[in-house]
Amino acid sequence: MDRPRRLAPEPLDVDGPRRRPRTFPTLSVRPGMVVEHRPSGVTGAVVSLAHGGLTLRDRHGRDHLVRMAPGAFLVDGRPVTLVVERAAPADRTAAVTASGSIAVEGAPARIARASRILVEGIHDAELVEKVWGDDLRIEGVVVERLDGMDDLMAVVRTFGPRPGRRLGVLLDHLVPGSKEQRAADAVDHPDVLVTGHPYVDVWQAVRPSVVGIDAWPDVPKGEVWKDGVCRRLGVGDPSTFWRRILGSVSSYRDLEAPLVGAVEQLIDFVTAEA
Structure with a gap:
């Protein structure tokens, strides 16, 4: 019985164009900011930040812990990456x-x-x-x-x-x-x-x-x-x-x-x- 011949795979073009990962604008997160978490659909005000995540409190008063990932949030209808702004050393004593x-x-x-x-x-x-x-x-x-x-x-x-x-x-x-x-x-x-x-x-x-x-x-x-x-x-x-x-x-x-x-x-x- 003749077995079907297997075709050799196409050679991998390692020098060909590569798809670049999508980038998103960054926005400093602050308490009270109202955002939507895209993966879960939760919309709420930022209550706290800890360990790479933040807590959103929705309009019913419920808290939701969500992960901060690139492009994971909507602010004013556009996807953004939320970041925690780090103060420069000279600004650490600045009054707020x-x-x-x-x-x-x-x-x-x-x-x-x-x-x-x-x-x-x-x-x-x-x-x-x-x-x-x-x-x-x-x-x-x-x-x-x-x-x-x-x-x-x-x-x-x-x-x-x-x-x-x-x-x-x-x-x-x-x-x-x-x-x-x-x-x-x-x-x-x-x-x-x-x-x-x-x-x-x-x-x-x-x-x-x-x-x-x-x-x-x-x-x-x-x-x-x-x-x-x-x-x-x-x-x-x-x-x-x-x-x-x-x-x-x-x-x-x-x-x-x-x-x-x-x-x-x-x-x-x-x-x-x-």
């Missing part, structure tokens, strides 16, 4: 702001931009100022109060957003099905970004341990939340307790990651080049 940025000694405040960030109330504004105030002055970003968001569309129309005049809006309780989420969904403009955090009030975005409590108490729906919190904690009136909360905050580390990520995202948005 409460937001974690390198402080710029002696830098004057920039003339205010036409772009703005709007927050819901006085407590939101005071907390943002305490943590991000230095950064906002360097960037020339003014934070203004909405004093409620029931007519957000009218506020947007009055502001008149356009290229070079962007509007960022920070909302409390931005969760599916909430009135805040419905208001955010109604705003559809390329120069407006509405984002926020999942907490009922910005108080809850301060880590309980920072304030000296085990947890923020549950307050039944229909009861004024701040009044209910103060009654259950036995701490007097909301105005007095807020001074204690604000005085306990010294940096972004004292805040929950969803608020940090939302504010950083808004600052990036309103300071982006048109």
Whole structure:
């Protein structure tokens, strides 16, 4: 029986062109940055970094440990490689702001931009100022109060957003099905970004341990939340307790990651080049 002849394999061209591995732009990772992990599809704010991986906290408050690999993350829709920025020896003693940025000694405040960030109330504004105030002055970003968001569309129309005049809006309780989420969904403009955090009030975005409590108490729906919190904690009136909360905050580390990520995202948005 004749066996079929085997064909000799083609010679390997060791000098031929080789496919180059795909490269991705690098981006320094920082706490609070909101990213999407491409392999798993998890989107969340960066909480911590350790041993070649980072922890992302999603909008439901769940933590996910993911591996840092080339091109493994999406930021603003583009794949990037996240890297941990190492400070040069000369910079190790550089002062940092409460937001974690390198402080710029002696830098004057920039003339205010036409772009703005709007927050819901006085407590939101005071907390943002305490943590991000230095950064906002360097960037020339003014934070203004909405004093409620029931007519957000009218506020947007009055502001008149356009290229070079962007509007960022920070909302409390931005969760599916909430009135805040419905208001955010109604705003559809390329120069407006509405984002926020999942907490009922910005108080809850301060880590309980920072304030000296085990947890923020549950307050039944229909009861004024701040009044209910103060009654259950036995701490007097909301105005007095807020001074204690604000005085306990010294940096972004004292805040929950969803608020940090939302504010950083808004600052990036309103300071982006048109």
